[in-house]
Ligand code: HGY
Ligand code: MN
């Protein structure tokens with residue numbers, strides 16, 4: 001395909017300006033973003049994204065999880081579309097690029113095809129998946145999970161945030177509850193551009209990560225119960241300190257992950273201490289654990305060991321412990337054909353690249369269960385992400401979007 005030469009490239013200035021424009025919505029306190037899912041800020045970001053899609057001549061469809069699908073027509077309206085996108089929602093102390101680069105890189109792809117009047121046989125659909133982060137409403141990748149049939153729609157609607165607000169009510173309140181059945185759309189393939197959120201590409205001086213696999217994860221929610229009592233007058237032997245239980249279990253999580261190096265990670269992320277008073281021994285603590293590994297056996301062994309040993313810690317300290325699963329997906333192997341399209345694109349464009357396993361979860365991990373899927377990664381500074389200081393270079397963003405453009409256009413089949 002002649003036109004798929006290295007002359008087919010995105011407009012880097014326009015992509016960068018678009019990223020900076022979106023970054024103004026839901027600003028954080030340290031230069032990043034706090035645009036959590038189905039908040040007013042998320043709604044504002046959606047309106048801006050829709051405005052840009054309208055200007056690009058795309059047809060917008062929205063499903064019952066609020067996911068946004070902006071369609072560029074192909075020459076064959078019946079051909080299965082190639083979907084490309086990521087997420088616009090962020091962590092509370094999120095960066096400007098996690099997810100956003102994937103949505104706006106896909107928009108730039110379409111803008112470039114419009115500029116060059118390039119036609120493809122298959123339609124191309126730019127996608128913004130709702131609630132990828134799972135920080136306000138667990139689990140992560142909620143909308144793509146419903147789309148992939150991993151969660152029921154009503155179960156997703158009932159997910160509650162720390163204030164007891166329901167996801168479905170909040171989606172309706174911000175005005176982005178769509179009418180399409182979730183999962184009704186069929187795809188030829190799905191591609192997602194994402195920052196690596198790890199140090200490998202930058203450390204090795206590589207422009208592109210060709211994502212062959214993704215880590216699996218277990219999210220556990222742990223409730224430790226003891227007895228509230230006075231921090232001053234309660235003798236040490238009489239205490240039933242739920243906070244101490246959490247501390248010992250936190251050490252256990254770390255030790256379990258360290259025992260499976262280098263193929264494992266584990267930490268706690270969220271915790272609520274009750275009554276959270278400086279002179280009351282915590283009677284209850286609720287905290288979350290995030291175990292991940294690219295290796296299924298290791299992943300499941302970490303969960304099993306914690307489930308076996310946490311009750312022993314509790315018993316020693318006169319506590320009780322309850323463990324429930326709040327998120328899970330198995331390790332992912334992306335589609336070899338789509339992965340090859342990414343690798344060929346990087347070669348054709350002369351970008352240095354290496355195969356890589358995604359440390360983070362992505363919507364692509366769920367969509368890969370239904371349709372051929374692959375990811376493109378670009379480096380990020382110090383591998384830092386889920387931090388307002390998250391940073392990428394314009395050159396990295398452009399390289400990633402160029403490779404995404406070629407992989408998608410090759411799959412959507414250019415019409416000469
Ligand atoms: O948790 C994750 O890996 C993703 O950032 N939601
Ligand atoms: Mn992300």
Ligand code: MN
Pocket residue numbers: 091098133360386
């Ligand atoms: Mn993220």
